Amino acid sequence: MARFVLRRLLMLIPFLFLISVVSFAVIQLPPGDFVDTYVRNLEVQGGTVNQGQRAAIEAQYGLDRPVYIQYGIWVKHIAQGDFGNSFLYDRPVGDILKERVPRTVGIALAAMLLTWVIAVPIGIYSALRQYSVWDHLFTFISFVGLAVPGFLLALVLMYVVYEKTGWLVTGMFSPEYRAAPWSVAKFVDMLKNLWLPLLVLAVTSAAGVIRVLRASLLDEVKKQYVTTARSKGMPEWKLVMRYPVRIAINPLISTIGWMLPALVGGEVVVSKVLNIPTTGPVLLEAILSQDMYLTGALVMILSALTVIGTLASDVLLAVVDPRIRYE
CATH class of the missing domain: 1.10.3720.10 (MetI-like)
Structure with missing residues (x-):
């Protein structure tokens, strides 16, 4: 029984890795990203965002990089106990x-x-x-x-x-x-x-x-x-x-x-x-x-x-x- 439990616990590592890949891929499937949502909400409230400001926001959140680099940074931070910052709440996800x-x-x-x-x-x-x-x-x-x-x-x-x-x-x-x-x-x-x-x-x-x-x-x-x-x-x-x-x-x-x-x-x-x-x-x-x-x-x-x-x-x-x- 102890060997079985230990084996299953060790299997969690590759499972969680595959889950992280699938999760990151799925949340990338919808068209656009957080910046699009942010700009759209701002425009509804009467504000405007030019291309320079949009590029600055994307650079701030790392959304100007390729998807695989974004994923690599995300996984690296998770391994260090850092889930990144929430765009919506402007707070660490861990909190x-x-x-x-x-x-x-x-x-x-x-x-x-x-x-x-x-x-x-x-x-x-x-x-x-x-x-x-x-x-x-x-x-x-x-x-x-x-x-x-x-x-x-x-x-x-x-x-x-x-x-x-x-x-x-x-x-x-x-x-x-x-x-x-x-x-x-x-x-x-x-x-x-x-x-x-x-x-x-x-x-x-x-x-x-x-x-x-x-x-x-x-x-x-x-x-x-x-x-x-x-x-x-x-x-x-x-x-x-x-x-x-x-x-x-x-x-x-x-x-x-x-x-x-x-x-x-x-x-x-x-x-x-x-x-x-x-x-x-x-x-x-x-x-x-x-x-x-x-x-x-x-x-x-x-x-x-x-x-x-x-x-x-x-x-x-x-x-x-x-x-x-x-x-």
């Missing part, structure tokens, strides 16, 4: 990432945990009580959860909470705590504001997890070893939890690889609607303004989360399922 990435990953992990807390018991119950009233109800709710966009659910819940309580759930902190130093009161205030985005992300993700677990468990409980164990008098609940559930949960563990970055990337619109300062809105604004350094750094982080999540899935599968062995 923006330090502010946004930890809270985004924290929200994603909390949403994933809440997703499992909601989905696993429902999926197990629905499979064991197939075609019952509750099974049909949970199936209907699951399909609704799959069909309703997260941002729409966020808007509806925000409206309901405001109508019933007069409390507008928006932002990560209440106005009086935004500039205040960390304290117990500020932490409690954060929890008061974060429950809604966590609930929205968990509910929209739980719908698919319920369907996967129900289908896997239904297939597992019909196998011969379950019938044999039941015929020997093993208690039903102990039988189900000890064998079929451990195997049926494997597909859920294997989805961690894409579920974690999906939650981080999927909160873009939800964060916009609820005014949560995470990486989602920053990534959207960076793409629209063609801020290539900020966009590239965020895309690389999402890709790294996919690789790390896949590694975590493989390790957890080996722990949960004794049939899986890594040499």
Whole structure:
């Protein structure tokens, strides 16, 4: 197991290199660059930029050099821990990432945990009580959860909470705590504001997890070893939890690889609607303004989360399922 984990960690290096090449190539595909966006916005506001000023701006950001040189400079700086300067925010990209990435990953992990807390018991119950009233109800709710966009659910819940309580759930902190130093009161205030985005992300993700677990468990409980164990008098609940559930949960563990970055990337619109300062809105604004350094750094982080999540899935599968062995 240790050799497998070490081998996968070493594989991160070429993977991240390829990801950096693809990321830089993709953000170069749209016509124009940040200077074009900057000049266009300036002209909309009534300003003008002559060719000399444009050339000076391009030289300032290094956009007058060939693409491969721009990429080389970018990768060299990343290896030194410098992600470059954001054109849009006129700040080091590293500072923006330090502010946004930890809270985004924290929200994603909390949403994933809440997703499992909601989905696993429902999926197990629905499979064991197939075609019952509750099974049909949970199936209907699951399909609704799959069909309703997260941002729409966020808007509806925000409206309901405001109508019933007069409390507008928006932002990560209440106005009086935004500039205040960390304290117990500020932490409690954060929890008061974060429950809604966590609930929205968990509910929209739980719908698919319920369907996967129900289908896997239904297939597992019909196998011969379950019938044999039941015929020997093993208690039903102990039988189900000890064998079929451990195997049926494997597909859920294997989805961690894409579920974690999906939650981080999927909160873009939800964060916009609820005014949560995470990486989602920053990534959207960076793409629209063609801020290539900020966009590239965020895309690389999402890709790294996919690789790390896949590694975590493989390790957890080996722990949960004794049939899986890594040499």
